[in-house]
Amino acid sequence: MTVHGNGLHAFGEQPLPPWRRAVLKVGSSLLAADDGGLTDRFAADLARFVADCRAQGREVVIVSSGAVAAGRGLLHTDAAGLTQRQALAALGQAPMIALWQRLSDVPVAQVLLSHDDVRNRRRYLNARATLRELLRLGALPVVNENDTVAVDELKLGDNDNLAAVVAALVDAEVLLIATDIAGLYSGHPLRDPHARPVPRVDAITAETHRMAAGDAGAIGTGGMRTKLEAASKAAAAGIGTALFCGRDADTVAALSRGTLHGTWIAAHGDRLLARKLWMRHAPAGLHGVEVDAGAAQALGVRGASLLPGGVVEVKGEFGRGDLVEVRLAGDATARVLARGLVQYNATDLRRIVGRHSRDIESILGYRYAESVIHRDDLVVLPQEDAA
Numbered sequence: 001m002t003v004h005g006n007g008l009h010a011f012g013e014q015p016l017p018p019w020r021r022a023v024l025k026v027g028s029s030l031l032a033a034d035d036g037g038l039t040d041r042f043a044a045d046l047a048r049f050v051a052d053c054r055a056q057g058r059e060v061v062i063v064s065s066g067a068v069a070a071g072r073g074l075l076h077t078d079a080a081g082l083t084q085r086q087a088l089a090a091l092g093q094a095p096m097i098a099l100w101q102r103l104s105d106v107p108v109a110q111v112l113l114s115h116d117d118v119r120n121r122r123r124y125l126n127a128r129a130t131l132r133e134l135l136r137l138g139a140l141p142v143v144n145e146n147d148t149v150a151v152d153e154l155k156l157g158d159n160d161n162l163a164a165v166v167a168a169l170v171d172a173e174v175l176l177i178a179t180d181i182a183g184l185y186s187g188h189p190l191r192d193p194h195a196r197p198v199p200r201v202d203a204i205t206a207e208t209h210r211m212a213a214g215d216a217g218a219i220g221t222g223g224m225r226t227k228l229e230a231a232s233k234a235a236a237a238g239i240g241t242a243l244f245c246g247r248d249a250d251t252v253a254a255l256s257r258g259t260l261h262g263t264w265i266a267a268h269g270d271r272l273l274a275r276k277l278w279m280r281h282a283p284a285g286l287h288g289v290e291v292d293a294g295a296a297q298a299l300g301v302r303g304a305s306l307l308p309g310g311v312v313e314v315k316g317e318f319g320r321g322d323l324v325e326v327r328l329a330g331d332a333t334a335r336v337l338a339r340g341l342v343q344y345n346a347t348d349l350r351r352i353v354g355r356h357s358r359d360i361e362s363i364l365g366y367r368y369a370e371s372v373i374h375r376d377d378l379v380v381l382p383q384e385d386a387a
Protein backbone atom coordinates (compact mmCIF):
# COMPACT_ATOMS: atom_id res chain seq x y z
CA MET A 1 0.00 0.00 0.00
CA THR A 2 1.43 3.38 -0.96
CA VAL A 3 1.78 6.20 1.54
CA HIS A 4 1.19 9.81 0.45
CA GLY A 5 3.60 12.65 1.13
CA ASN A 6 1.17 13.68 3.87
CA GLY A 7 1.79 10.37 5.65
CA LEU A 8 -1.66 8.95 4.88
CA HIS A 9 -2.12 5.57 3.25
CA ALA A 10 -3.46 5.91 -0.29
CA PHE A 11 -6.60 4.24 -1.63
CA GLY A 12 -6.36 1.76 -4.49
CA GLU A 13 -8.64 1.99 -7.50
CA GLN A 14 -11.97 0.28 -8.06
CA PRO A 15 -14.61 0.50 -10.79
CA LEU A 16 -17.50 2.85 -10.14
CA PRO A 17 -20.81 1.13 -10.98
CA PRO A 18 -22.36 2.50 -14.20
CA TRP A 19 -24.63 5.50 -13.70
CA ARG A 20 -26.62 8.01 -15.74
CA ARG A 21 -27.56 10.63 -13.18
CA ALA A 22 -25.49 11.70 -10.16
CA VAL A 23 -25.44 14.25 -7.40
CA LEU A 24 -21.97 15.72 -6.81
CA LYS A 25 -21.53 17.26 -3.37
CA VAL A 26 -18.68 19.77 -3.11
CA GLY A 27 -17.62 20.75 0.41
CA SER A 28 -16.39 24.14 1.62
CA SER A 29 -13.02 22.48 2.15
CA LEU A 30 -12.63 22.46 -1.66
CA LEU A 31 -13.88 25.97 -2.36
CA ALA A 32 -12.50 28.12 0.47
CA ALA A 33 -9.30 30.01 -0.40
CA ASP A 34 -6.50 30.03 2.18
CA ASP A 35 -6.60 33.82 2.38
CA GLY A 36 -10.40 34.14 2.57
CA GLY A 37 -13.15 33.98 -0.03
CA LEU A 38 -13.40 31.27 -2.66
CA THR A 39 -10.96 29.69 -5.05
CA ASP A 40 -11.45 27.96 -8.44
CA ARG A 41 -8.39 25.84 -7.80
CA PHE A 42 -10.19 22.53 -7.21
CA ALA A 43 -13.61 23.49 -8.54
CA ALA A 44 -12.16 23.83 -12.06
CA ASP A 45 -11.36 20.09 -12.24
CA LEU A 46 -14.76 19.21 -10.78
CA ALA A 47 -16.50 21.42 -13.34
CA ARG A 48 -14.50 19.71 -16.10
CA PHE A 49 -15.62 16.36 -14.72
CA VAL A 50 -19.25 17.54 -14.89
CA ALA A 51 -18.76 18.70 -18.51
CA ASP A 52 -17.13 15.34 -19.39
CA CYS A 53 -20.10 13.54 -17.86
CA ARG A 54 -22.51 15.61 -19.90
CA ALA A 55 -20.53 14.83 -23.06
CA GLN A 56 -20.98 11.14 -22.19
CA GLY A 57 -24.75 11.64 -21.96
CA ARG A 58 -24.87 11.75 -18.15
CA GLU A 59 -26.57 14.27 -15.92
CA VAL A 60 -25.13 15.86 -12.79
CA VAL A 61 -26.68 18.00 -10.08
CA ILE A 62 -24.16 19.83 -7.87
CA VAL A 63 -24.83 20.37 -4.18
CA SER A 64 -22.31 23.04 -3.26
CA SER A 65 -21.26 24.48 0.09
CA GLY A 66 -19.04 27.54 0.25
CA ALA A 67 -21.52 30.37 0.74
CA VAL A 68 -20.38 31.05 4.31
CA ALA A 69 -16.73 30.91 3.28
CA ALA A 70 -17.43 33.32 0.40
CA GLY A 71 -19.30 35.73 2.69
CA ARG A 72 -16.47 35.60 5.17
CA GLY A 73 -14.05 36.55 2.43
CA LEU A 74 -16.16 39.58 1.51
CA LEU A 75 -16.33 40.98 5.03
CA HIS A 76 -13.05 39.62 6.40
CA THR A 77 -14.72 38.47 9.58
CA ASP A 78 -14.26 35.39 11.68
CA ALA A 79 -17.72 35.78 13.25
CA ALA A 80 -18.99 32.30 14.02
CA GLY A 81 -22.43 32.73 15.65
CA LEU A 82 -25.40 31.12 13.97
CA THR A 83 -27.11 34.33 12.82
CA GLN A 84 -23.76 35.68 11.69
CA ARG A 85 -23.13 32.58 9.58
CA GLN A 86 -26.61 32.85 8.12
CA ALA A 87 -25.86 36.44 7.13
CA LEU A 88 -22.50 35.39 5.68
CA ALA A 89 -24.21 32.64 3.67
CA ALA A 90 -26.64 35.21 2.22
CA LEU A 91 -23.71 37.43 1.28
CA GLY A 92 -21.66 34.60 -0.19
CA GLN A 93 -24.35 32.69 -2.08
CA ALA A 94 -24.16 34.84 -5.23
CA PRO A 95 -20.34 34.68 -5.46
CA MET A 96 -20.51 30.89 -4.94
CA ILE A 97 -22.98 30.53 -7.82
CA ALA A 98 -20.86 32.93 -9.90
CA LEU A 99 -17.85 30.65 -9.39
CA TRP A 100 -19.71 27.66 -10.82
CA GLN A 101 -21.08 29.75 -13.69
CA ARG A 102 -17.55 30.91 -14.52
CA LEU A 103 -16.41 27.29 -14.73
CA SER A 104 -19.44 25.83 -16.47
CA ASP A 105 -20.07 25.57 -20.20
CA VAL A 106 -23.87 25.55 -19.67
CA PRO A 107 -26.16 27.92 -17.73
CA VAL A 108 -26.13 27.42 -13.97
CA ALA A 109 -29.39 27.38 -12.02
CA GLN A 110 -29.41 28.33 -8.34
CA VAL A 111 -31.63 26.08 -6.22
CA LEU A 112 -32.00 26.80 -2.51
CA LEU A 113 -33.62 24.08 -0.42
CA SER A 114 -34.20 23.36 3.22
CA HIS A 115 -35.06 19.99 4.69
CA ASP A 116 -38.55 21.33 5.29
CA ASP A 117 -39.01 21.74 1.55
CA VAL A 118 -38.50 18.06 0.97
CA ARG A 119 -40.40 16.84 4.04
CA ASN A 120 -43.53 18.60 2.77
CA ARG A 121 -44.95 16.40 0.01
CA ARG A 122 -46.30 19.23 -2.10
CA ARG A 123 -43.02 21.14 -2.01
CA TYR A 124 -41.14 17.85 -2.55
CA LEU A 125 -42.97 17.28 -5.83
CA ASN A 126 -42.45 20.90 -6.88
CA ALA A 127 -38.72 20.77 -6.13
CA ARG A 128 -38.42 17.48 -7.99
CA ALA A 129 -40.30 18.76 -11.02
CA THR A 130 -38.12 21.90 -11.17
CA LEU A 131 -34.85 19.97 -10.87
CA ARG A 132 -35.92 17.44 -13.51
CA GLU A 133 -36.93 20.25 -15.84
CA LEU A 134 -33.58 21.99 -15.34
CA LEU A 135 -31.79 18.77 -16.29
CA ARG A 136 -34.05 18.31 -19.28
CA LEU A 137 -33.17 21.85 -20.39
CA GLY A 138 -29.47 21.01 -20.14
CA ALA A 139 -28.78 23.45 -17.29
CA LEU A 140 -26.47 22.75 -14.35
CA PRO A 141 -28.46 22.93 -11.10
CA VAL A 142 -26.33 24.06 -8.14
CA VAL A 143 -28.15 23.36 -4.90
CA ASN A 144 -27.33 24.78 -1.48
CA GLU A 145 -29.14 24.86 1.78
CA ASN A 146 -31.44 27.86 2.18
CA ASP A 147 -29.33 29.01 5.11
CA THR A 148 -31.44 32.09 5.84
CA VAL A 149 -34.19 29.83 7.15
CA ALA A 150 -32.54 26.44 7.66
CA VAL A 151 -31.35 27.03 11.20
CA ASP A 152 -30.86 23.42 12.28
CA GLU A 153 -29.19 22.49 9.07
CA LEU A 154 -26.68 25.30 9.25
CA LYS A 155 -25.92 24.38 12.85
CA LEU A 156 -25.15 20.83 11.77
CA GLY A 157 -23.27 21.83 8.62
CA ASP A 158 -25.52 19.46 6.85
CA ASN A 159 -25.01 19.80 3.11
CA ASP A 160 -23.90 16.16 3.07
CA ASN A 161 -27.36 15.09 4.23
CA LEU A 162 -29.00 17.58 1.87
CA ALA A 163 -27.06 15.99 -1.01
CA ALA A 164 -28.47 12.57 -0.11
CA VAL A 165 -31.98 13.98 -0.04
CA VAL A 166 -31.43 15.65 -3.43
CA ALA A 167 -30.05 12.39 -4.84
CA ALA A 168 -33.28 10.64 -3.89
CA LEU A 169 -35.30 13.61 -5.13
CA VAL A 170 -33.85 13.47 -8.66
CA ASP A 171 -33.61 9.65 -8.79
CA ALA A 172 -29.83 9.70 -9.05
CA GLU A 173 -28.02 6.38 -9.22
CA VAL A 174 -24.96 7.63 -7.33
CA LEU A 175 -24.01 10.25 -4.77
CA LEU A 176 -20.48 11.56 -5.31
CA ILE A 177 -19.07 13.35 -2.26
CA ALA A 178 -15.94 15.36 -3.03
CA THR A 179 -14.00 16.42 0.05
CA ASP A 180 -10.46 17.20 1.19
CA ILE A 181 -9.57 13.65 2.23
CA ALA A 182 -9.06 10.55 0.08
CA GLY A 183 -11.96 8.63 1.60
CA LEU A 184 -13.05 7.02 4.85
CA TYR A 185 -10.25 5.93 7.18
CA SER A 186 -10.65 3.49 10.05
CA GLY A 187 -9.83 6.32 12.47
CA HIS A 188 -9.24 10.06 12.31
CA PRO A 189 -6.62 10.29 9.57
CA LEU A 190 -4.70 13.12 11.19
CA ARG A 191 -4.82 11.93 14.78
CA ASP A 192 -4.83 8.14 14.67
CA PRO A 193 -1.48 6.76 13.46
CA HIS A 194 -3.14 3.36 12.85
CA ALA A 195 -5.86 4.81 10.58
CA ARG A 196 -6.16 2.72 7.39
CA PRO A 197 -8.15 3.36 4.19
CA VAL A 198 -11.60 1.73 4.06
CA PRO A 199 -12.21 1.29 0.30
CA ARG A 200 -15.62 -0.35 0.58
CA VAL A 201 -18.50 -0.36 3.05
CA ASP A 202 -21.25 -2.88 2.33
CA ALA A 203 -23.39 -1.96 5.31
CA ILE A 204 -22.99 1.02 7.62
CA THR A 205 -22.73 -0.35 11.15
CA ALA A 206 -22.01 1.08 14.61
CA GLU A 207 -18.37 0.23 13.89
CA THR A 208 -18.39 2.36 10.71
CA HIS A 209 -19.89 5.28 12.63
CA ARG A 210 -17.21 4.87 15.29
CA MET A 211 -14.50 5.24 12.61
CA ALA A 212 -15.99 8.55 11.55
CA ALA A 213 -16.59 9.98 15.00
CA GLY A 214 -13.64 12.40 14.75
CA ASP A 215 -14.13 16.10 14.07
CA ALA A 216 -14.22 17.86 10.69
CA GLY A 217 -11.35 19.61 8.95
CA ALA A 218 -10.47 23.25 9.61
CA ILE A 219 -13.03 24.63 7.14
CA GLY A 220 -15.73 21.99 6.73
CA THR A 221 -18.35 21.45 9.37
CA GLY A 222 -19.75 17.94 9.29
CA GLY A 223 -16.62 15.80 8.89
CA MET A 224 -16.97 12.12 8.01
CA ARG A 225 -19.86 11.74 10.45
CA THR A 226 -22.34 13.64 8.26
CA LYS A 227 -20.92 11.99 5.12
CA LEU A 228 -21.75 8.59 6.57
CA GLU A 229 -25.21 9.80 7.62
CA ALA A 230 -25.72 10.95 4.04
CA ALA A 231 -24.43 7.67 2.61
CA SER A 232 -26.76 5.79 4.93
CA LYS A 233 -29.78 7.83 3.74
CA ALA A 234 -28.71 7.31 0.12
CA ALA A 235 -28.23 3.56 0.67
CA ALA A 236 -31.75 3.28 2.06
CA ALA A 237 -33.01 4.96 -1.10
CA GLY A 238 -31.08 2.45 -3.22
CA ILE A 239 -28.28 4.91 -4.09
CA GLY A 240 -24.56 4.10 -3.72
CA THR A 241 -22.12 6.75 -2.43
CA ALA A 242 -18.53 7.48 -3.47
CA LEU A 243 -16.28 9.48 -1.12
CA PHE A 244 -13.17 10.87 -2.75
CA CYS A 245 -10.63 13.69 -2.63
CA GLY A 246 -11.68 16.59 -4.84
CA ARG A 247 -8.25 18.16 -4.41
CA ASP A 248 -6.55 15.40 -6.34
CA ALA A 249 -6.70 16.08 -10.08
CA ASP A 250 -5.94 12.44 -10.98
CA THR A 251 -8.72 11.17 -8.74
CA VAL A 252 -11.22 13.55 -10.34
CA ALA A 253 -10.05 12.71 -13.88
CA ALA A 254 -10.27 8.97 -13.13
CA LEU A 255 -13.91 9.39 -12.09
CA SER A 256 -14.78 10.48 -15.64
CA ARG A 257 -13.38 7.13 -16.79
CA GLY A 258 -15.51 5.27 -14.25
CA THR A 259 -12.69 4.59 -11.78
CA LEU A 260 -12.91 5.48 -8.11
CA HIS A 261 -9.94 6.17 -5.84
CA GLY A 262 -11.77 6.45 -2.55
CA THR A 263 -14.50 4.76 -0.55
CA TRP A 264 -17.55 3.11 -2.07
CA ILE A 265 -20.58 2.75 0.19
CA ALA A 266 -23.04 0.29 -1.33
CA ALA A 267 -26.79 0.76 -1.56
CA HIS A 268 -29.16 -1.57 0.26
CA GLY A 269 -31.21 -2.51 -2.73
CA ASP A 270 -32.91 -1.37 -5.89
CA ARG A 271 -33.45 2.38 -6.18
CA LEU A 272 -37.01 2.47 -7.41
CA LEU A 273 -38.00 -0.44 -5.19
CA ALA A 274 -36.65 1.37 -2.13
CA ARG A 275 -38.72 4.44 -2.97
CA LYS A 276 -41.80 2.35 -3.51
CA LEU A 277 -41.41 0.29 -0.36
CA TRP A 278 -42.92 2.85 1.97
CA MET A 279 -45.89 3.30 -0.36
CA ARG A 280 -46.62 -0.41 -0.18
CA HIS A 281 -46.41 -0.43 3.61
CA ALA A 282 -48.27 2.81 4.23
CA PRO A 283 -51.40 2.43 6.39
CA ALA A 284 -54.48 1.29 4.46
CA GLY A 285 -57.69 3.30 4.27
CA LEU A 286 -56.30 6.40 2.62
CA HIS A 287 -58.39 8.66 0.42
CA GLY A 288 -58.15 7.93 -3.22
CA VAL A 289 -59.48 7.57 -6.70
CA GLU A 290 -61.66 5.03 -8.48
CA VAL A 291 -60.64 4.07 -11.99
CA ASP A 292 -62.28 2.30 -14.93
CA ALA A 293 -61.36 -1.20 -16.05
CA GLY A 294 -59.10 0.07 -18.85
CA ALA A 295 -57.03 2.15 -16.44
CA ALA A 296 -56.88 -0.71 -13.92
CA GLN A 297 -55.56 -2.96 -16.67
CA ALA A 298 -53.01 -0.36 -17.84
CA LEU A 299 -51.64 0.09 -14.32
CA GLY A 300 -51.51 -3.59 -13.48
CA VAL A 301 -50.41 -5.10 -16.76
CA ARG A 302 -48.48 -2.37 -18.54
CA GLY A 303 -47.12 -0.51 -15.49
CA ALA A 304 -48.49 2.69 -17.01
CA SER A 305 -49.07 6.06 -15.34
CA LEU A 306 -52.64 6.86 -14.29
CA LEU A 307 -54.14 9.45 -16.66
CA PRO A 308 -57.19 11.61 -15.83
CA GLY A 309 -59.19 9.90 -18.57
CA GLY A 310 -59.24 6.64 -16.59
CA VAL A 311 -60.38 8.21 -13.32
CA VAL A 312 -64.09 7.81 -12.61
CA GLU A 313 -64.42 9.24 -9.11
CA VAL A 314 -62.42 11.05 -6.45
CA LYS A 315 -62.99 9.95 -2.84
CA GLY A 316 -62.29 12.26 0.09
CA GLU A 317 -60.00 15.27 0.33
CA PHE A 318 -56.27 15.24 -0.28
CA GLY A 319 -53.52 17.59 -1.38
CA ARG A 320 -51.05 17.47 -4.24
CA GLY A 321 -48.29 15.02 -3.33
CA ASP A 322 -50.40 12.98 -0.93
CA LEU A 323 -50.31 9.22 -1.01
CA VAL A 324 -53.66 7.93 -2.28
CA GLU A 325 -55.22 4.57 -3.03
CA VAL A 326 -56.46 3.43 -6.42
CA ARG A 327 -59.55 1.17 -6.57
CA LEU A 328 -61.64 -0.22 -9.41
CA ALA A 329 -64.94 1.66 -9.71
CA GLY A 330 -67.94 -0.51 -8.90
CA ASP A 331 -65.85 -3.27 -7.31
CA ALA A 332 -67.89 -4.47 -4.31
CA THR A 333 -64.75 -5.81 -2.57
CA ALA A 334 -63.17 -2.33 -2.75
CA ARG A 335 -59.76 -3.93 -3.28
CA VAL A 336 -56.84 -1.51 -3.41
CA LEU A 337 -55.13 -1.96 -6.77
CA ALA A 338 -52.33 0.49 -6.26
CA ARG A 339 -51.01 3.36 -4.15
CA GLY A 340 -49.27 6.43 -5.41
CA LEU A 341 -48.39 10.10 -5.01
CA VAL A 342 -51.07 12.19 -6.64
CA GLN A 343 -50.18 15.19 -8.81
CA TYR A 344 -53.40 17.18 -8.23
CA ASN A 345 -55.40 17.96 -5.11
CA ALA A 346 -58.87 16.39 -4.77
CA THR A 347 -60.77 19.56 -5.74
CA ASP A 348 -58.84 20.09 -8.96
CA LEU A 349 -58.79 16.39 -9.76
CA ARG A 350 -62.61 16.30 -9.64
CA ARG A 351 -62.60 18.90 -12.41
CA ILE A 352 -60.44 16.82 -14.77
CA VAL A 353 -61.94 13.38 -14.09
CA GLY A 354 -62.58 11.53 -17.36
CA ARG A 355 -60.87 14.23 -19.42
CA HIS A 356 -57.95 13.97 -21.80
CA SER A 357 -54.52 15.05 -20.46
CA ARG A 358 -54.28 17.72 -23.18
CA ASP A 359 -57.35 19.45 -21.66
CA ILE A 360 -55.88 19.78 -18.15
CA GLU A 361 -54.38 23.20 -18.71
CA SER A 362 -57.47 24.73 -20.27
CA ILE A 363 -59.68 23.40 -17.45
CA LEU A 364 -57.46 24.20 -14.47
CA GLY A 365 -55.46 27.07 -15.90
CA TYR A 366 -52.24 25.19 -15.11
CA ARG A 367 -50.76 21.72 -15.56
CA TYR A 368 -48.26 19.98 -13.26
CA ALA A 369 -48.12 16.77 -15.26
CA GLU A 370 -50.08 14.88 -17.89
CA SER A 371 -50.68 12.04 -15.44
CA VAL A 372 -52.67 11.98 -12.21
CA ILE A 373 -50.11 9.57 -10.75
CA HIS A 374 -46.79 9.07 -12.54
CA ARG A 375 -45.73 5.42 -12.81
CA ASP A 376 -42.49 6.14 -10.87
CA ASP A 377 -44.70 7.33 -8.01
CA LEU A 378 -47.03 4.35 -8.18
CA VAL A 379 -46.86 0.90 -6.67
CA VAL A 380 -49.22 -1.81 -7.90
CA LEU A 381 -50.15 -4.05 -4.98
CA PRO A 382 -49.98 -7.80 -5.25
CA GLN A 383 -53.43 -9.16 -4.43
CA GLU A 384 -52.49 -10.52 -0.99
CA ASP A 385 -51.47 -6.93 0.07
CA ALA A 386 -54.64 -5.38 -1.24
CA ALA A 387 -56.85 -5.43 1.81
Ligand SMILES: Nc1ncnc2c1ncn2[C@@H]1O[C@H](COP(=O)(O)OP(=O)(O)O)[C@@H](O)[C@H]1O
Pocket residue numbers: 026027028029030065178179180181183184185186187188189190211212213214215216217218219220221222223224225
Ligand atom coordinates in the same frame (compact mmCIF):
# COMPACT_ATOMS: atom_id res chain seq x y z
N1 LIG B 1 -12.49 8.42 9.78
C1 LIG B 1 -12.27 9.50 9.02
N2 LIG B 1 -11.86 9.33 7.73
C2 LIG B 1 -11.64 10.42 6.94
N3 LIG B 1 -11.77 11.70 7.36
C3 LIG B 1 -12.17 11.94 8.64
C4 LIG B 1 -12.45 10.85 9.52
N4 LIG B 1 -12.84 11.38 10.70
C5 LIG B 1 -12.82 12.73 10.57
N5 LIG B 1 -12.41 13.10 9.32
C6 LIG B 1 -12.27 14.49 8.87
O1 LIG B 1 -13.33 14.84 7.98
C7 LIG B 1 -12.84 15.87 7.11
C8 LIG B 1 -13.77 16.08 5.91
O2 LIG B 1 -15.00 16.65 6.33
P1 LIG B 1 -15.28 18.24 6.27
O3 LIG B 1 -14.11 18.98 6.88
O4 LIG B 1 -16.62 18.47 6.85
O5 LIG B 1 -15.23 18.51 4.71
P2 LIG B 1 -16.27 19.14 3.66
O6 LIG B 1 -16.11 20.62 3.75
O7 LIG B 1 -15.75 18.58 2.36
O8 LIG B 1 -17.65 18.64 3.99
C9 LIG B 1 -11.46 15.37 6.77
O9 LIG B 1 -10.62 16.40 6.34
C10 LIG B 1 -10.98 14.73 8.08
O10 LIG B 1 -10.17 15.61 8.82
Ligand SMILES: N[C@@H](CCC(=O)OP(=O)(O)O)C(=O)O
Pocket residue numbers: 026027028029064065066067068069089144145147154156157158159160219220221222223
Ligand atom coordinates in the same frame (compact mmCIF):
# COMPACT_ATOMS: atom_id res chain seq x y z
N1 LIG C 1 -24.62 25.89 3.41
C1 LIG C 1 -23.29 26.15 3.97
C2 LIG C 1 -22.46 24.89 4.08
C3 LIG C 1 -22.73 23.98 5.20
C4 LIG C 1 -21.92 22.66 5.04
O1 LIG C 1 -22.50 21.57 5.07
O2 LIG C 1 -20.59 22.76 4.78
P1 LIG C 1 -19.59 21.54 4.34
O3 LIG C 1 -19.38 20.62 5.55
O4 LIG C 1 -18.35 22.20 3.92
O5 LIG C 1 -20.24 20.82 3.22
C5 LIG C 1 -22.50 27.06 3.02
O6 LIG C 1 -22.84 27.17 1.84
O7 LIG C 1 -21.50 27.61 3.47
